[in-house]
Amino acid sequence: MSLRHAILGVLSAEPMSGYDLVQLFDSSVAFVWSAPQSQIYPKLREMEQDGLVEVNVLPRGQRAEKRVYSITESGEMELERWANRVVAHGPFRDAVSLKAAFFDIASSESVRAQLDDHIAYYERARRQWQNIADAIRERRAALIRKRLEKRPARDHEAIIEFKALAFDRLVAIAEAEIAWGRRALGLVDRLEPGPRSRAQGRRTG
Amino acid sequence: MSLRHAILGVLSAEPMSGYDLVQLFDSSVAFVWSAPQSQIYPKLREMEQDGLVEVNVLPRGQRAEKRVYSITESGEMELERWANRVVAHGPFRDAVSLKAAFFDIASSESVRAQLDDHIAYYERARRQWQNIADAIRERRAALIRKRLEKRPARDHEAIIEFKALAFDRLVAIAEAEIAWGRRALGLVDRLEPGPRSRAQGRRTG
DNA sequence: GTAGTCATGTAAGAGGTTACATGATTAG
DNA sequence: CTAATCATGTAACCTCTTACATGACTAC
Numbered sequence: 436m437s438l439r440h441a442i443l444g445v446l447s448a449e450p451m452s453g454y455d456l457v458q459l460f461d462s463s464v465a466f467v468w469s470a471p472q473s474q475i476y477p478k479l480r481e482m483e484q485d486g487l488v489e490v491n492v493l494p495r496g497q498r499a500e501k502r503v504y505s506i507t508e509s510g511e512m513e514l515e516r517w518a519n520r521v522v523a524h525g526p527f528r529d530a531v532s533l534k535a536a537f538f539d540i541a542s543s544e545s546v547r548a549q550l551d552d553h554i555a556y557y558e559r560a561r562r563q564w565q566n567i568a569d570a571i572r573e574r575r576a577a578l579i580r581k582r583l584e585k586r587p588a589r590d591h592e593a594i595i596e597f598k599a600l601a602f603d604r605l606v607a608i609a610e611a612e613i614a615w616g617r618r619a620l621g622l623v624d625r626l627e628p629g630p631r632s633r634a635q636g637r638r639t640g
Numbered sequence: 641m642s643l644r645h646a647i648l649g650v651l652s653a654e655p656m657s658g659y660d661l662v663q664l665f666d667s668s669v670a671f672v673w674s675a676p677q678s679q680i681y682p683k684l685r686e687m688e689q690d691g692l693v694e695v696n697v698l699p700r701g702q703r704a705e706k707r708v709y710s711i712t713e714s715g716e717m718e719l720e721r722w723a724n725r726v727v728a729h730g731p732f733r734d735a736v737s738l739k740a741a742f743f744d745i746a747s748s749e750s751v752r753a754q755l756d757d758h759i760a761y762y763e764r765a766r767r768q769w770q771n772i773a774d775a776i777r778e779r780r781a782a783l784i785r786k787r788l789e790k791r792p793a794r795d796h797e798a799i800i801e802f803k804a805l806a807f808d809r810l811v812a813i814a815e816a817e818i819a820w821g822r823r824a825l826g827l828v829d830r831l832e833p834g835p836r837s838r839a840q841g842r843r844t845g
Numbered sequence: 846g847t848a849g850t851c852a853t854g855t856a857a858g859a860g861g862t863t864a865c866a867t868g869a870t871t872a873g
Numbered sequence: 874c875t876a877a878t879c880a881t882g883t884a885a886c887c888t889c890t891t892a893c894a895t896g897a898c899t900a901c
Contacts, residue, residue: 514742540723685882
């Protein structure tokens with residue numbers, strides 16, 4: 436049930452419409468938390484029912500409307516309660532691990548392609564995450580600026596350092612993924628001329 | 641749809657009953673892939689329908705039965721096709737990131753407790769994963785031995801190195817998580833005497 | 846007028862979690 | 874005989890994905 440808290444977290448910085456949240460969750464913030472549009476609108480209604488957010492219906496042009504949600508006191512309390520709870524570690528389930536555990540039955544071409552993809556993905560992710568961490572520390576990130584405006588100046592350093600810390604973690608994970616990918620490519624090279632017996636239709640250069 | 645392939649992967653080493661798979665998925669292998677019992681039995685029936693596995697119904701005592709599943713040729717082909725496909729990177733969603741991004745509104749006691757828990761979790765996971773990697777390299781792991789029996793000796797090194805590689809990755813990630821946790825604890829200490837103002841419920845001005 | 850964007854929804858289905866439910870077998 | 878373990882299922886519920894659906898507004 437974390438989409439609730441992701442939304443509360445965003446709204447605690449700034450009121451937004453469902454549409455704004457949709458944009459956020461599948462563009463810039465997509466490397467932090469993502470959610471499809473079909474989840475966001477119903478979830479906002481549900482949270483409204485539960486009193487965590489309240490809506491301000493604004494006219495848009497002549498006939499249309501725009502529902503801008505803001506966090507309520509109750510919503511802020513829920514966010515705070517959640518922030519103070521220890522996360523329950525869900526069951527472990529990781530598609531990459533599972534895949535990697537069966538590299539031995541794939542062709543070396545495919546393993547290389549998969550590793551290249553893995554490395555490319557995490558290089559991109561690392562850039563994104565590093566950019567966000569930098570933007571937070573330099574107070575360039577839009578949501579952070581909004582957030583700081585609402586809090587006393589003496590809290591600013593802690594806020595910035597903690598938010599950036601979350602992204603430092605992702606950067607470190609990305610680096611571990613990249614390093615592993617390169618090492619794995621090295622292993623494929625070492626084993627390559629040898630017997631990738633299960634792979635048919637393979638020509639060795 | 642990866643439970644299917646996790647099951648096929650296990651059955652490609654050794655035929656097993658649903659019960660055996662349940663044990664496997666929530667004990668030793670739980671740090672690789674996990675699934676609750678309520679998913680496994682229906683999934684096996686479904687895979688049987690799809691011709692990926694076949695069942696051998698063995699008597700157990702006088703009245704009871706035991707359904708032992710083995711992988712079919714079709715199942716092995718599906719496993720191989722899957723092993724050769726590039727994983728689609730699902731949408732990014734990580735509870736720890738989200739939580740860490742809101743450490744600034746939690747009390748420093750709670751943040752410390754959360755980080756201690758994080759470190760303890762990954763220290764345990766690292767031990768598990770390292771043990772598995774070692775057991776594979778030393779050919780002590782039960783499933784690996786079964787697997788090697790079915791494959792020509794010249795493939796053994798590649799199989800072992802690839803399987804162990806998957807766990808090396810998890811060990812590296814665990815180490816990154818632990819290092820981050822310790823660094824984060826250092827940050828809390830540094831910020832500690834300062835103002836964790838939001839800690840108790842209070843109205844914002 | 847028309848294309849692109851703003852804006853809000855619904856529906857079907859897959860996958861996963863928690864809890865319930867039952868009974869046989871084996872070791873003490 | 875009794876407890877632990879072996880063994881197999883079902884049901885309700887929630888979350889997420891994919892796809893469908895609609896219409897107003899704005900810039901050209």
